[in-house]
Amino acid sequence: MSLKNLPITPLLSVQLDEQQEALFANNELLANLLGETIFNYAGLHIYQTTENLTAASKNYYKTLKHVARENLSLFCSDLTDSEILRVIRSFSIAAALANIAEDVYQTHQQRRVRISNKLQIGTLEKSLQNLKTKGISQEKILEAMEKVSVVPVLTAHPTQVQRKTILDITKKITDVLDQYENVKLKQIDEKEWIDKLNREIQIWWQTSMLRESKLRVTDEISNALSYYNITFFSEIPNLINKFQEISQKMGNSVQNSQSLIPLTMGMWIGGDRDGNPFVTVDTLEKSAQAQAITLFQHYFSEVEKIYRDLSMSITMTNVTEDLQALADASGEVSPHRTKEPYRRAVTTIRDRLVATAYNLCDKNINLLPPKRKNGVDVPYRNSKEFTKDLVIVAESLIRNNSEFLTHGTLNNLICATEIFGFHLATIDLRQDSSVHEVCVAELLKSANILGDYLSLPEEARCKVLLRELECDPRILSDPTIPQSELLSSELAIFKKAKSLHERFGKKIIEKNLISHATSVSDMLEVAILLKEANLAKGNKENEFCDLYIVPLFETVEDLEAAPDILRKWFSLPIVQKWMEKNGRKQEVMLGYSDSNKDGGYLSSSWSLYKAQKELTAVGHEFDVQISFFHGRGGTVGRGGGPSYEAILAQPEGSTDGTIRLTEQGEVIGAKYGNPDLGFKNLEALVSAALESSALTVEDAAWEEYENIIEEISKLSYHSYRDLVYNTEGFSDFFFEVTPINFISGLNIGSRPSSRKKKQTLESLRAIPWVFSWSQARIMLPGWYGVGTAFTKWINDDEKKLEVLQKMYAEWPFFKSTISNVDMVLSKSDVSIFAEYVKLAKDQKVAQEILKEIVTEWELTIDVLKKITKNDVLLADNAELASSLRNRLAYFDSMNFLQIELIKRARKFESIDEIPRELRKAIHISINGLATGLRNSG
Incomplete structure (x- = not known):
């Protein structure tokens, strides 16, 4: 396609106000300051090149x-590998500095709003006002407040490319x-202030931006835990104290109000084994230990x-x-x-706290303060005893x-002990269902119960598994019989979970997630493995299951089958008995990435x-409280977008205040790298969980709208599938026009980018799939198929368009969906993506695919x-529009530089043959x- 014929993104123009100035x-x-640093360290030529590209x-x-x-393109092609490396560093740092400036700007805006007492969307005060406006009674709001349970779960998927x-x-730099x-x-000397900024920017320029080796799981643990000292330790207690005070002001008793803990933390790093061979029993132990050390160090600081x-x-x-x-x-103390x-x-x-830390963190006592001579060397048995002493x-x-x-330190510490206990965050275990079934098959064979479990149909599998759970109290593993490395490592994980329960309490590990869950047998297989570690039993004398078994439904097909799977699961007598002891609760994880791909x-x-x-209805049918764990990523294509709007866009009654x-x-980093923005x-x-909890199914009925979106969704599905899976040459197109092969080699995560050694669209993980399209500036997974679907449904019927406009105005789900697109x-x-398309070997096929993508892009913009009745994108989000306009010059330059780098790299037969400087620049x-881009993965 001709460059001149390509459409231009219609972005909102923003008038600068005093704060934006x-x-x-x-x-x-x-x-x-960055320009001065570039000039001083890289020379005049590199400085002028960056200025010319920006201009x-x-x-x-x-x-x-x-x-x-x-x-x-001309500027980029004239540079040597060494020069391009320095130019790309310049723009990379410039983009990060723009982020910092915006974060500080938003922080100051947030403080102004607090001082002005102006009600702002996403605050508890605004949510309470919204509920009262909708006629929700104070009594019902208080009931909803008791149900609120939000758990952000920190994960280490390979999109966090920044070094610690x-x-x-x-x-x-942010603090300065x-x-x-x-x-x-x-109040501060301006020259000294600028000198401090200059110092850090100069250090940044001279610091390696890339890891020299693959990121390890322990590095990911360390990175995630760093946000506790930055934000979570201070802001979570502040938020919970605010929540409790509001409850008390609304008439709740002091005791009831102080029992409300609407937010706790979760963690995947160290327990998420799905596709990551580097997560082992050792990393699970290290994750628990690192969490405990981080927590105890905070407790010691606050107690001091x-x-x-x-x-x-x-x-x-x-x-x-x-x-x-x-x-x-206390015994003997200073006179x-x-x-x-x-x-x-x-x-x-x-x-007592020191004694407890020595007891729980026995492998890291060198990181703890020394015990006091003649001190009280009696560990707390649990965190409640610690809380009780602080309350005294x-x-x-x-x-x-x-x-x-x-007020302040003491109350916040008391609150922190109730949130974090002695474990800090709940670590989830996760593994793919295929691994579970192979392990169970080996156990059954080694115990001479069944020689070929994998050949059995679903019903027969369930029968065998239920018999082992309900009728036979013995475990299947035998230490005298050799085990495969896979089975041995999986059993070690569950035995470690049992050990951690005994040390830190059951909150340290509460759930076992099953990736690619497609059947009841997938869930029963986990129960068999739990039984091996004495974490579950099904015999009549003592039925229990110490971990929630959580299916993860990922593909569109799996999501459609989920209600029937849960219905069969709840019908099992053994599951009914387990749920009676676990509060009749069931969590279900929803996979955004794979269903989108x-x-x-x-x-x-x-x-x-x-x-x-549908799952919420199944829960009501069996008197089970179903809660949902949303596997959201950073991008719209992976469930991203504003969290507040996303929660309110869920079906009424589906969250019931509980959401992970x-x-x-x-x-x-974008959300929690700054305490003020972290609190926000x-x-x-x-706030969103509170609103969604108070608004029951009876408060809104969208049946007519749901029927419409059902039709449109099918049209979108076929449009997307036709391009991605039914277009000849599309797989080669993707691997050639995006930097996917270089992303695989970048040390941005401990997890491989593909589930299999050979890269195909089917085996490729959804994360690098989305990440690659973002790099090429087309963001295809976040919008493709939308334009065709709506255009076909409207079919030039003005009345149908009016219906969609009404849906956008009234239905939160539809509003959120359209806003995210x-x-x-x-x-x-599009024109930058067209430059990436020139990288394809078969230009005839590539240009045809580009034509399809551009046509759909224009259709989507038009619809x-x-x-929305807006002529431009981001018409209702001036802040983001301004943010983009501040950094587009950096984006574009980096894209053109990246294209030139890929061209040069393609001249070599393998990534290993690419010169170090060229590979580093890519x-x-x-x-x-x-x-x-900030939400690229």
């Missing part, structure tokens, strides 16, 4: 003429830039603060008997502390006219919606305009684009 000024300052890109947006971009060292540098308001007020604060003398105040008993238990009962009581608490301190202060002294965005979104609605969702890749994002999750298209650029280009 400050953002622009900070962007300009950081860009200038050419900006000229395109001023003129909106494709000819302006022709210079970009670089993350630390960006944190320092955050002081800008004080610079304006002349309380010790320093509570210097009151018994000669000046009274204390309760319980507090005095705690003080007396200076004999009349300071609070400090003596805190000494007892600290001694608080109650003594309250009863003696010092309640104000409980399988059927396209619209079909995936609708299949997920339907599955939730994955937070992964660069999204973790966490509050949005809790709008958002992802705003980051796409979005009609439904990886930095991937790094830079992911950083700039």
Whole structure:
């Protein structure tokens, strides 16, 4: 296709206000400092090249003429490998600095909103107002507050391309830039402030941006845990205290209000074995240990603060008997502390906390403070005992006219103990169903029960498994019989889970997830493996199952089959008995990635919606509370988009206040790399869960709209499948026009990019699939098939268009779906993608496929305009539009540089033959684009 005929992304133009002028000024300052650094360390030529590329890109947006971009290709082709490496570093850092400036800008905006008391979407106050406006009674709101349970689960999928060292540098720059308001007020010397920024940028330039070796699981654990000290330890207690205070103000009792814990944390890293051979029993132990160490170090720090604060003398105040008993238990202390009962009581608490840490973290005692000589060497049996001692301190202060002294550190620590216990976050176990069945088959064969389990049909499999669970109390494994490495490693995981339960309590590991669950036998196979570690039993004397067995339904076909699978599961007597002991609860995980890769965005979104609605009905049928775990990624193509809107877009009654969702890749840094923004994002999750819990099925009925989207979804499914799976040469097209083969070699995660050694579309993981399309700036998984589906359904009927416009105005699911497509298209650029298409070997086929993609892109833009009644993308999201416009020049330059790099790399027969500097430059280009796009995976 001719470049001149390609459409231009119709992005909203934004007028700068006073606050955005400050953002622009900070962007300009950081860009200038980076420019000076480039000049000093890379020389005049590299500096001028980056300036020329930026100018050419900006000229395109001023003129909106494709000819302006022709210079970009020319500039890139003239550079040597060494030069291009330095230029791509420049733009990668520039994109990250733009992120920092925006994060600080949003932080200041958030503070202004708090001071003004203006109600903002995503806050608890606004959600309460929304519910009251809809006529929801105070009594019903309080009932809903008791149900709210949100669990963000940190995962390590291979989209987080930043090194931990670089993350630390960006944190320092963020902290310095955050002081800008004080610079304006002349409270900080401006030159010193700029010098600090300059120092960090210079360090950044001289720091390697890439890992020299493959990221290890232990690195991923460390990266994830770093966000606790940045955000979670401070902001989760603040949020929960706010939630409890609102409950109390609404008339709930103090005791009931303080029992509300609407948010806890989850973790996949160390327990998620699906497709990752590097997650073993050792990494599970290391994950639990690392969590505990991180937590105890926080507890020690907070206890020390309380010790320093509570210097009151018994000669000046009274204390309760319980507090005095705690003080007396401290034994020998400094003579200076004999009349300071609070400090003596805190000494007892600290001694017991140290003893507990030594007991639980026996492999890492070198990271713990030393035990006090003659101290109280009695570990807490559980975190509740620790909480109880802290409450004794608080109650003594309250009863003696010092309640104000409980505010802040003490109350937050008490709250933290109830959230984090001694385990910090619940670690999920996950493995593919195919691994479970192979392991069970080996166990049955080695025990001389059944020689060929894998050949049995579903019904026969269930019969065999139920017999072993219900009738035979013995385990199947025998230490005298050799086991395969796979079976041995899987059994070791479950035995370790049992050990961790005994040490940290059952909250350390609560769930076992089954990837690609397609049957009841998939779930029973997990029960057999749990039985081997004494985590489950089915015999009549003592039925129990200590882990929730959670099926993960991923493809469109699996989602459609899910209700029947759960119906059969709930009908089993053994499952009924387990649920009686586990509160009649069942979690179901929904896979966004694979369903999207399988059927396209619209079909995936609708299949997920339907599955939730139908599964919720199945739960009501069997008196089981079904909750959903949303496997969301960063992109729209993987369930991304604003979390607040996404939760409210779920079928009414399906969340019931309980929701788990994955937070992964660069999204973790974007959401939680700053405490103010972290609080905002966490509050949005809790607020949305509260609203969705209070709005029952009776409050809204969308049957007419659901029937319409059912029709449109089928049209979208076929359109997407026709392109991706039924177009001859499409697989080769994908592998040739995107940087997928280089993504596979980048050290951005411990997990391989493909489930099988040979890369095909079928074996390719959904994460690199989406990641690759994002890099090439077409974002295909997030919108393809939408334009054709809606256009065919409307069929030039104005009345049908009016119906869709009404759906957009009234139905949260439809509004969220369309808004997400709008958002992802705003980051796409057809003419840049056309440059990637030139990389394909068979240009005749490639140009035909490009023509199909461009036609669908234009159709989708056109139908979005009609439904939303907006002439541009992001018409309702000026903040994101402004953000994109601030960084588009960096994106475009990096894309053209990446294309040139891929051209050069293709001259070599294998990745290993590519010169080091060239390979490094490609990886930095991937790094830079992911950083700039922020929700690329």
